[in-house]
Structures are given as C-alpha cells and as structure tokens.
Amino acid sequence: MAQAESSAATPFETDFWKDAKLRKVWDDIVPGEPRKTLPYKLTQEAIALYCRAVGETNPLYLDEAAAKAGPYGGLIAPPAIHILLMFACTPADDWMRSPGTVNAGQSWSYNIPARPGDTITLQARALDKFIKRERLFVVHDNVFFNQHGDVICSGRGQTIRPM
C-alpha cells in the first residue's frame, strides 16, 4: 500500500500532463479497489502556505507561543488542510490528477486536527461510478490518519472525469 514517503527528495510534479497516459480513465476505475497512497510529513511551512492562500490568520495555526497556551497545547493545521493532503498523499499517476478532472462536490467530517510534524497516511478508493447527463462521475471515499493511527478526517467527494 504505502510506498516511499513523499518528501523534498522527490519534488512534486506540477505538470499534470506529464504522467497523463499512466492514469486510469473512468472505464478502468474499479469501485472498491484501494488507491496507491504515499505517507506525507506535514510541515509548518506547508500549513503556513495553505493559510496564506485562503487568508487564515488564526494563531492556533501560525503562532507557536499562542497555540501552546490554547486548547490544543500546540500548533495545529486548519481542518480543511485535507485539500493539500489529498494531493500530497497520492502519487503522480493517480487519476485525481488527470487534467480536466472537475470537482463536483465534497463532504468532510473532522475528528482531530492534523499537526505540524505529523506523518499523514491516506486510505482511499473509488466507492462508486455512474453516468449522468452524459457525464462520467466517480464517488471518492477518503480517510486520513496520523502516525498514531488516529483518524484526522474522512471525506466523500464526487468528480466528473475528463472524456
């Protein structure tokens, strides 16, 4: 299941066309089959970059001294950090990176916060696929865990696959 930990040693491929041919198309996706995932070490830098992108300013995410005195006893990531974790924990040939993949909606449940320094793992699969109004849909089923095996959050999503 898990392979080598994703890290700075293997830079993230930002050209989503490069491995496009390796990725499964809708026809190949088997509902229920686990997706290949990668453990990912969440850093404070990655949390700060996410915060900047959406305008998060809460000191619980950004100010170590304030966070230490707060309810979590240290820095945490915002709940929606799974937006980053989804791509950080999947390899370059994962079909979620297929150019033209359109996000059609998401629901996420939050258990405990991710923290800087956590090694995050993902269990993911397509749960279902269907055709509606000539569009090809896949239902995603994702659960993120920390290094202690605690559930951080779980999510269900739908994407429209490129034709």
Added chain:
Amino acid sequence: MTTANFDALKAGDSIDGPAFAVSRESIRLFCDASLDYNPLHLDDNYMKGDFGKTNFGGIIMHGMNNFGLISRMLTDWALPAGAIHRRLETRWLKPVKPGDTIRPAGTIKAKQTTANSRWVLVDVAVQNQRGETVAAGEAMLEFPASAKAG
C-alpha cells in the same frame, strides 16, 4: 454577526466571513498551497476548449478554495466559543474567475442535543459580487457541554 453561544443561538441567526478577491495570483497561490495543478486553474489555452456542454472561457478558481473560505469562516466563529467545526458539505454551482470577489456566509438552521453533546447545523453559501451563489452546502459544529460559552 452572532456570537457562538449555544443557548442564545436560534434558527435564522447569521454568520459571515470576509470578502476574498480572486485573481490569477490567488489561484496560482492556491495551486502551490494545495498541490492541485490541474490545467483548469493554470492554462488559458486549454480552457478555450469545451467540457461537455460547458465552455469556461478561461481559467477558473479551485472549487475547494470556496470550501477553504467557508471552513475559515466557521472556525473563526466557533473556536473562540470552544466549539468545534465537525463537518462541511459543499457543492459548486457556478465557476469563479479572476476578477470576481466572493464572500462566504452562513445561516443557523437547527440545534440538536445528543446523548453526549450539542450540535448546530448551519446552511452555508458563497456569493460573488453579482449576488450569485457560486457554492452552497451545510455545516455541523459541535458545542461540547463543557464549552465556555455554553
């Protein structure tokens, strides 16, 4: 904007978040922060093509950027009261493009007490500068019985 106090909250109370100016730069920053480099968000030439019956005419913002703004609004509202953002469900209704200004808002829908805790359900939406709803959904916040504002 209503203070997050479980006993005082009632259906119809509102929550709001700050406006967010969408630009090519904000979308590029979201690519870097999310590692989502789908050409939908980067490549104008690619976006000249059709997607089924849809043509976006240029790059669009990540749908999950809406999700992040709604989540920010909810946590900023809940955390000072010791409440916890437990769930968020959203769907995207219209594309958001560079030059748009979007703003999240929420309306308290219901309160529920369960065996061990207390919950608030919130209808959430994001609107653009034309008053069009670009994203909508529902959130659930937990107000543990020990929360200071309870």
